[in-house]
Amino acid sequence: MLYDLAPPRTGKRGRPALKDTRLGTAKDLAATLAFVPFQITRYQRTETVHLAETTCLWYGSFHTRTVRVILLRDDDTDSGYDLALVTTDLTTPAPALITRYAWRWSIEVTFAEARDLLGAGQARNRTRAAVERTVPVGLYCYTITVTWYVLHGHHPSDTADRRERAPWYTTKTDPSVSDMLAKLRRAIIAARFLPTRPGQPTDQEIRAVQQAWATASLDAAA
Structure with a gap:
């Protein structure tokens, strides 16, 4: 519930008032405040609100x-409000605060995907060290997944293949983190079951190491 600022002290005995008139809710404020048009930039668009x-x-x-x-009331909204923000920043202009709020969308999406796709924040830890480490490790895994996809996993046909499997994504133009994670899992599975695993020594390399060990043993015995 919102209240007007505390009234000036009266000089009388007793505790001064901590709040003044009850203003109600954001809905109540929307019915009494005057809305002014502004140009703002949010979500990569500049529009009038x-x-x-x-x-x-x-x-x-x-x-x-x-x-x-x-x-905030969108340009095609006649009454009420579409977004209500409460801030302790008393100086920054309102349009700049709306833009700043919109910047947080990608951050909140990152937290949601790290939680839903990688399980960050869902561990049942009890010790302080475990609690402090588990979520950062989950976010590191998120970062590693995106970095791997950008450097090694991306293919121009990924989005088209995904839209073919899920045709209801009519506006999908870029891979999502779930797409990146699915491709990384496929790459890991494929690497585990390849006929010849990369990094395995050849027979010649094994014999060279064995011969070096045998020579070292003879030198030590001498």
Whole structure:
């Protein structure tokens, strides 16, 4: 619940008020605040949106710390709001904060994919060291998977092959992390079951090592 800022001290005895008039919810604010059009850039697009903001208290979460509530209404929305942000940043212009918020989308997607695809954050650890290490290791595995795919696993036909197997992805233009992970798994399985595994010594190399050991043994005995 949102409240107006605390009123000035009255000079009377007793505890001063920590909050003023109850403002209600973001929905209530959207019905009273004036929305102003702005050009903002988010998700690689520049578009017109309508913003409204106020400075108040989110008393239940931040107690007496002052916050800003920023409401965004898309250009084709007539009432209410499409996005509500609460921030303790009291100086940055609202359009810049909307852009900054949009930047976090890729970060949140990374966390979700690391959790859902690689199990990061799902381990039932109890010791402090294990808790501090498990999630970073999961994120490292995520990074290694993407790096391997970019350097060694990518093929121009990957997206087309995926769309052929899943034709409902009509707008798919790039491989997803799940596609990268599936290809890495196939590459690992193929490497394990190749007729000749890379890195195995040849018979000639084995005999050369055995001969070197035998010579070393004779020298030690002498």
